[in-house]
Amino acid sequence: MTRYQDVNRILIVVMILSMASIAPGASASTAAATTIVSDLHEALIESMKAGSEISYEERYEQLQPVIERTHHFPYIARFVLGRYASRLEREEQQQFLEVFRRLSVATYASRFDNYNGERFQHVSSREVSPGRMVVRTVLVTSKGTRVQLDYLLLRRDDRWAIVNVLADGVSDLALRRSEYAWLLQNEGFMALLEELHRQIDDLAQRS
Amino acid sequence: MTPRLAAAFAYWVRLVVSRAGWFTLGTLLLAGLSLFHAANYLGIDTDTTNMLDPELPFQRAYDRYQQEFPQYEDTLVLVVQSETPETASEAAKRLVQRLGAEKDLIKAVYLPRGGDFFERNGLLFLKTEELTLLVDRLAQAQPLLARLADETSLARLFEVLAQAVGNAREGGLELERVLAEVDRAVVERLEGRNALVSWQQLMRGEDVSKVAREIVIVQPRLDYSRVMAGRQAMEAVRETIRELGFDDSEGATTVRVTGKVALQFEELISTLEGARLAGLLALVFVMAVLYLGLGSLKLMSIALVTLFVGLSLSVGIATLIVGHLNLISIAFAVLYVGLGVNFAIHFLLRYRECLEAGEPPRVALVTTGHHMGVALTLCTVTTAIGFFAFVPTAFVGIAELGLIAGTSMFITLAVSFTLLPALLELTWPTTATKPGMALSMPGWTSRLLALPQHHWRAVCWGAGIAGLAAVALLPRLQFDADPLNLRDPTSESVTTLIELLAAEPFTRRNLVVLAQRPEEVAALSERLEALEAVDGTINLFDFVPPEQGEKLMLIEEMELLLGPVLLTASFTPRQRSADDVITALAELRQALRDSEPESGSSEVTDRLGEHLAVLQERLERDTAARDRLFDGLRHQLLSTLPLSMQRLQMALQAQQVTLDTLPDDLLSRWRSPDGTYLVQVMPAEDLGQLEAQRHFIQAVRNLVPEVTGTPILQLESGDAVVKAFQQALLYAFGGISLVLLVILRNILLTLKVLVPLLLGSALTGAVMALTGIPFNFANVIALPLLLGVGVDNGIHMVYREYYVNETVSNVLQTSTARAILFGALTTTVSFGNLALSPHRGTASMGVVLAMGMILILLCTLVVLPALLRSR
Helix, strand or coil: CHHHHHHHHHHHHHHHHHHHHHCCCHHHHHHHHHHHHHHHHHHHHHHHHHHHHCCHHHHHHHHHHHHHHHECHHHHHHHHHHHHHHHCCHHHHHHHHHHHHHHHHHHHHHHCCCCCCCEEEEEEEEEEECCEEEEEEEEECCCCCEEEEEEEEEEECCEEEEEEEEECCEEHHHHHHHHHHHHHHHCCHHHHHHHHHHHHHHHHHHC | CHHHHHHHHHHHHHHHHHCHHHHHHHHHHHHHHHHHHHHHHCEEECCHHHHCCCCCHHHHHHHHHHHHCHHHCCCEEEEEEECCHHHHHHHHHHHHHHHHCCCCCEEEEECCCCHHHHHHHHHHHCCHHHHHHHHHHHHHHHHHHHHHHHCCCHHHHHHHHHHHHHCHHHHCCCHHHHHHHHHHHHHHHHCCCCCCCCHHHHHHCCCCCCCEEEEEEEEECCCCCCCCCCHHHHHHHHHHHHHCCCCCCCCCEEEEEECHHHHHHHHHHHHHHHHHHHHHHHHHHHHHHHHHHHCCHHHHHHHHHHHHHHHHHHHHHHHHHCCEEECCHHHHHHHHHHHHHHHHHHHHHHHHHHHHCCCCHHHHHHHHHHHHHHHHHHHHHHHHHHHHCCCCCCCHHHHHHHHHHHHHHHHHHHHHCCHHHHHHHHHCCCCCCCCCCCCCCCHHHHHHHHHHHHCHHHHHHHHHHHHHHHHHHHHHCCECCCHHHHCCCCCHHHHHHHHHHHHCCCCCCCEEEEECCHHHHHHHHHHHHCCCCEEEEECHHHHCCCCHHHHHHHHHHHHHHHHHHHHHCCCCCCCCCHHHHHHHHHHHHHHHHHCCHHHCCHHHHHHHHHHHHHHHHHHHHCHHHHHHHHHHHHHHHHCCHHHHHHHHHHHCCCCCCCHHHCCHHHHHHHECCCCCEEEEEEECCCCCCHHHHHHHHHHHHHHCCCCECHHHHHHHHHHHHHHHHHHHHHHHHHHHHHHHHHHHCCHHHHHHHHHHHHHHHHHHHHHHHHHCCCECCCHHHHHHHHHHHHHHHHHHHHHHHHHCCCCHHHHCCCHHHHHHHHHHHHHHHHHHHHHHCCCHHHHHHHHHHHHHHHHHHHHHHHHHHHHHHCC
16 A cells, blocks of 8 residues: 555656656746736635624735735736836836836725635636736626636746736726826826825725 | 832742732732741740840849849739738638649649748747837737637637626736627628638737738749740639639639739730731721722732732741741731732722723733832832831840831732732733722822912921921830830739839839859948838848847747737637527627716727627527528638637747848848848838939949949830830931932932921820820830831832922822822821730821821821922
């Protein structure tokens, strides 16, 4: 019995090793990326389960480190600004990044604030090209409604981080980029910052 | 000399008459053989570039380019037009696929700006800023596309639009444009039409009103052993277009054919049609004039038979000495009819005159031979000189016509003194002439014609003034070197090309520079682009786009932004129940009504709202038509979506482009197998104007002397032809003067014959300058030829007056005047028929020749008698 277990263990190790030699780091990458997403999901579930026991501010504090660790905000911030990114001063860019980061955490904190038996299911993880991963998950509510959540991750500095989330195919990056582009074009950078601040305040008040 | 020649002709005619049967049979047999030979061996060369001496420097430069890059030569250009870029591109691809399979007839088919390579890497050829803008647009479109990816249906589209209208900021995709396009589709649907909406244009922000155009280049295998080398390939292409349903001019997608092969094919058809029409009409007119002039059906028939036999022999000679006809020398048959019949008229009228003077037929024939031999020989020589004058020039196109037509003049002479008397002898010998037919002109005409003699001083002064005025106008004469202007302006290949040039003005008039080394290419391009007259250059290295790293990153961003769903969905349109669609429609109408005016799209929303109301009303009234309406709308609004998404998905797979990854056919279009590089130079301004063309060419040539290309070919050809024309005019004039001097042996008399001729020519040029008719490759033959033909009238008159010893007042009352008039009339009329040709080059040749003939005839009839009167 133990002998068979040993053989099995050896076989598994061999298989993992041989896969690693065929696609170096591929499975390790997939696992790492999947872990990032599940870390986020775990944090979200925890936040939901805490429900009204904790305040919005506490929830924000709780989620912030996980969200910042799992997301690549500098990349996302630069991307949502699009062609305007290069027109902003360094300081302005930094300012934007900071507010944007806060808005993102606030959005999570206000959305995931009560628990009704929701669960996240991992569907697949696929490295679409070197350094780019799609982790497909499904959020199932207690009523059985399914929302498909696709996470796009990039590997930066040997670490995987989320850069885009698509809910039923609709891209968060795309929505934000058009919204911000509209504001930047029609009302300017200061108006954009103000709008983001207003949204953060709204989220805080609503909760 | 002359009396001896005259005697020789008399002797010959006597010989012919004594063995009339044998001579007739022999001539007919020879004519038959000649026709047979021509039918088997006479080719047609439709290549206008072959019309000039291939040894000219600019021809050689072009030749070298052709040898290095044969794929640009002898092509068919298929212009695909469709209402959307998606359908145009699909149609082009299907054409490439179908035609590519016709290996026997088609060497290669390609999309100069399409195909896998450009579909995959096209985004890299946008400027970085354009690409950034595209990322923005796609970001705007993403939510809408994602919802459509989930379910591509009308109901879903209306639902998504209803949501978007409620939120202008999130609406994306420049909501107004989308709504305007939906509105257009609905309006067209209500009117029962099928206008498609292009998602590509919406996504890329392209102008939706622009006609989508794709170009397909076809290199046919040309079978030069056939008269029309491109015919089989042309027919195969047309058949394919028909089978694919792209031939309907009302259809959503049409394909039209142009390009050198098509232009030449259709040009040849129009020329042949013109030559056939003109030939037929010339024959009818000539028969009428012959009948009027000769006053006898039998004589007319004899003249016609002689004409045909002469023509048959000439065609055979053309086959022997040249081997082919070209687009200009095809007109030779008509010229022949016009000129050849002249000889018969002169001979027959004089014959009748002799008969009426009471001579027995045989004697009359010999007398006619004696009297007419010298004059007609002279005419033959002078006319032939007019034709031959082009032979020593570089203008091969007309030199060939000159050689053929000039030689055929001698055949005419021979036939007129062989077959004509033989036939007369065989058919006429015992028949008595009907007396009473006046061979001279009616009294009032001769009185009219006698006027110049009475008022000879006034005529001389008038002629002098008219001559000076005409010469003053001559510098305004233009030469039109654009072969496009010679072609039938209604033919498909020409209209398509003109349209293409208007839409993409720089497609044709580029110059071409060849370079041997990559460094040379770069240096040349840089120096050329610095020129003011140059808009830009294209060479192989331009197909390796700059800033690829940055662009590839932007493309990667696009992919991140669009997400995996959009990039794998098929977007196949789905049908939802009519009730669902109606519900969604009501939702959209409600959203449009509620939309805030400040969102800026009030006009479009109002309009769409109204039209949707009409649609809804129609749906309620006619429930049976629901499915049909929805099917139509679904097709209009959603059918291009799968294609444009496929293209987008493909475009996102762009990869680093290097010289090594360029596809072979693209590479070979810009670098020949032996490593010669092609650099195309585009002009900064439209080259429709001759001056702009010269300026551009000169600017480039200063840098690169061995530059070539169509504009140079045209310009240089024009210059070469003008030079050839001047030489020919000089040769013709010199030759004719010499002949006149030899024959007349009198300088003053020679001058007197030449003056009306020069005056007529100058007047012809002046009228052309005044009416804005330019010289071109075809009609440039007119003046030297007119000299050769026009002098005949003078010769006949002078000859009759001086050598037949009749009084001047008498000459207009003889058969000679009648012959001159009717001869000139037939010539003019038959030349004039060329004007009806759909081929504009042939037509202008007809116009100029007919006009010139009339003017020269007038000068001969008015000025010559006045000059002869002056001592």
